[in-house]
Every structure is written in structure tokens, then in C-alpha cells.
Amino acid sequence: MDPCWRAALLLLLLPALKNAAWGAPTSAPVQPGSCEQYTNKTCKECLKNVTCLWCTSNKKCIEYPVRSILPPSSLCALSSARWGTCEVNFEALIITMSVVGGGIIIALFVCCCCCCRKKKSKIPDKEEEKAAREKEQRRVRQEERRAEMKSRHDEIRKKYGLFKEENPYAKFENN
CATH class of the missing domain: 1.20.5 (Single alpha-helices involved in coiled-coils or other helix-helix interfaces)
Structure with missing residues (x-):
């Protein structure tokens, strides 16, 4: 490995090594307003903050991973994830939204076809x-x-x- 890369890697890992050497926790402290402060509390308290995701299996309140559309299963299973409302799990929410969205798209397609057919029949060629x-x-x-x-x-x-x-x-x- 190139000495420059070793130095860069050492600089990146230095804070983590320092915390591990002194017995300090490697995770960042809980900041006020962050989702982690609602862990082991209730779902409703966690979901008051719209950026939070509640996992019922381990009662953790975590930041919603905005980079990925769906939360990864390593973070929380879809069947136990709650977002927006505590009553509906994320899996049911996705299925419901898909069905409603598909229904709206089909309805728009049918309306467009009907309108085009009526317009075509009104204008004689x-x-x-x-x-x-x-x-x-x-x-x-x-x-x-x-x-x-x-x-x-x-x-x-x-x-x-x-x-x-x-x-x-x-x-x-x-x-």
C-alpha cells in the first residue's frame, strides 16, 4: 500500500482509534432533537419527528435512510417498520400506496381512452x-x-x- 494512502487511512481512523483506546463510546452522543433519544420509548413519541423511523421488533427510533427509498432489512424489517403512523407497518403502507397509485394510473388511462374515442367520433373524417x-x-x-x-x-x-x-x-x- 502506498505511504500516502496509509497516512490518509490513519487520519480517518484516528478518532475511532482514540475513542477505543480511551474506552469512550464509538457512536456519537445523542443530540437533542435526534431520533435516537426516542429509543425504548413509544412509537408516537418517535414519529412526532417526521425524519424518524420506528422499529417495533427492537423498539428503536432511528433516522429514516433518505438515500435509499426503502429502509434496508439490516436496519429494520419492513413488516416491523413504522413511518408516519404507528398503526400501519411500512410493508402494508407500500402495498396500499402501490394499489392506490396503480388504480389512479389505470383510471387516468381509461378516461383518456374514453375522451379520445368521444372526440374522434364527434369529428367526422x-x-x-x-x-x-x-x-x-x-x-x-x-x-x-x-x-x-x-x-x-x-x-x-x-x-x-x-x-x-x-x-x-x-x-x-x-x-
Whole structure:
């Protein structure tokens, strides 16, 4: 090992070696407002500080490890970890949040699909407009042909004397 690295390592370990040599504890003293002061007390007292995590298995109050999203199992098992509320363990909290979050995402997806489908059906595309125009043109031509055929048939009936006059009593029969 390089002498520079040895010197750096010695400087880093010097405070720990000094405490061990003099019989002093290697952990830092409990500072007021830190989570360690609530160890062996109640969960509610520990969780008053939002940065604390309560472990029910060993009744320890520890700082929540913010660098990792979930507390590591070496610190406290998820089934015995409490954060935010003493009634729900961290494992149940994660499952509940996942289900609620998934439900919200699915609901948003369904709403977006429904809205897009309604919007698409409201705005007719060019092919639908063209088909509707052609259908209307065919209907108009058919009506014209019907009227033309009826007038021709009426002329033929008049020519051969088959044209029936309206019955003058027809209006009385309908009442």
C-alpha cells in the first residue's frame, strides 16, 4: 500500500482509534432533537419527528435512510417498520400506496381512452363526410326520379282515361 494512502487511512481512523483506546463510546452522543433519544420509548413519541423511523421488533427510533427509498432489512424489517403512523407497518403502507397509485394510473388511462374515442367520433373524417354527401345526393336523385315517374304515370292514366279523381267523400271517411 502506498505511504500516502496509509497516512490518509490513519487520519480517518484516528478518532475511532482514540475513542477505543480511551474506552469512550464509538457512536456519537445523542443530540437533542435526534431520533435516537426516542429509543425504548413509544412509537408516537418517535414519529412526532417526521425524519424518524420506528422499529417495533427492537423498539428503536432511528433516522429514516433518505438515500435509499426503502429502509434496508439490516436496519429494520419492513413488516416491523413504522413511518408516519404507528398503526400501519411500512410493508402494508407500500402495498396500499402501490394499489392506490396503480388504480389512479389505470383510471387516468381509461378516461383518456374514453375522451379520445368521444372526440374522434364527434369529428367526422373526410371519408365519412364524402359518404354522407353521396348518400344525400342519391336520395335527392331518387326523389326526383319518383316524382318524374309519378307524373309520367299520371299523364298516361289521363291519356287513357284511367285517372281516378279524388273521392269527394274521402274527407268524411277519415273522420
